[in-house]
Amino acid sequence: MWPIIQIELFKIYKRPRTYIAFGAIAALILVIQMGLKIDGEAYAAFLMKDINDTLTVDGKVLNGYLICYILLQLLLVHVPLLVALIAADMLSGEANLGTLRLLFTTPYSRTQWVLAKFVAASLYTILLLIWLAFLALFLSMWIFGTDDLFLMKSNYVVLIQEQDVFWRYLGAFVFASFSLLTVAALGFLMSSLANNSIGPIVATISAIVFFTILSTLNIPLFNVVKPYLFTTHMNNWKEFFDIQVNESNDAITGSILNVAKIKNSIIILAIHIGLFVGASVWIMKKKDILS
């Protein structure tokens, strides 16, 4: 199947649309970094205003690690939309062009083509995430330097020592890859249902918005399904930044407060990926290629 994966990657590489997402992420991150570089101290003071009377924080609060956290909070909500641009076009875009006929009259089976396309879309998604990590983490570390990570949660603060932060970001990015692959798989499923490019992209984005709202609303009726919605789990990369404390309330270096929650989320997301891709294969195998 490697030749057809290569072909799919080559087509992604040659398609102008591919670079929109890379450009958009770079533009957003650079603008935010520039803003924080120029006016970051005021922003940090605003964040800390409620605890300044009770807590004194030494060191550089606005360091590369905190900037990365801020960026991920902002961007990991929007990156799925960029992933949808490519993933939701993988099958329907070819149907729209008419090139699906060319592919499906080769000796490779439809299952092989669909899986190769998903692998290619997944690699694209992971590359996008690596690009995001490079800009959000490494560039921020270079511009702002590093120090302990000080996070303000809704009703508590977390202080993670500098040497205990980097691996958490690696974990968070691996987790985020599952989230984004779920979006890619959903886009793929939508793509298998249509013969034009725009419909599946809009449908994927709409589905993400719809399920995110369901995941966020605290209504008993929705609470039953919430644990099974992929959108409930997509933002759980933040769990890597909740740390266990000992009896003296000191942070335990190298610990994660709720590992089970992370594992559960990864399982739920992986199940969604499997279901979405499986459904796409089934639909494409049954489909008459008319366009």
Next chain:
Amino acid sequence: MSVIKVQGLSKSFGALKAVDQLSFEVEAGQVYGFLGQNGSGKSTTIRMLLSLIHPSQGHIEIFGQSLTDNRSAILEQVGAVIERPDLYPYLTAQEHLTLFAKLRKQKITAAKIEATLAQVGLLSRANDKVQTYSLGMKQRLGIGIALLHDPQLIILDEPTNGLDPQGIADIRQLIKSLSKDQGKTVLVSSHLLSEIEQIASHILIIHQGKKMAEGPTSSLLDPNKTIVQIKTLDDADAKQKLMASAYRSNVLERTEGLYLTIPKLEIPALNAFIVASNIDLVSLEAKNSLEDYFLQLTSTF
């Protein structure tokens, strides 16, 4: 040896029966013309031959193997252009051929790719993106992709669409050469009798999804032959009796009656056979010559 053998092939889209109980055979080395007006079921049939559309009913054998069971092995030996030449606008002709060369088991060399580009007249534009090509150039590139792996069976659905007169002549020559010089089997469809009659050794006429006539081009276009329509009180009985007679290979059953393709001079003998066989005849009508009939069927513009 039959390269393609189709038996009782049907395809329905909801209430529409696009192809209805179609059967035919294509022998090795033939240029087999598939003739019918737009919407007659040609493309649907071709798509079923290429496993793009799942038949509602019927069986397809290619190279003596069931298409359902041996799809991959069969398609390794098939090259096709289906209707429009749909390609990737952001890739060049060279890139298209290089990509499609990777999809074949056999190694396709850079020299073969260059030779194919030259064969379809695109060598000088090989590195231009397809989005800058005319329709005719795209059609030629589509044919190049179909021929690249040197297939035994070539299926061309309306291959001269969008080509200028010289391009049409070139494709005609190419198809003839593929059959005559290289022994390839070619199935080519068109809605133009004038197009098909110049290249095909055999013709199948399809109309509203049904086979109307089939046979060697020289025989079908014989001006002495005519189509006779027979209406009876009991078509099933009449068909049974005709199928048991010397007329069996000439009988086609349609909703509006039975049709026989026979020389004009045999009409009195047919009439005598009907009377002798106690067929309850309502009418026997000699239609146009076959050529006129084909033109009537296929001339939509």
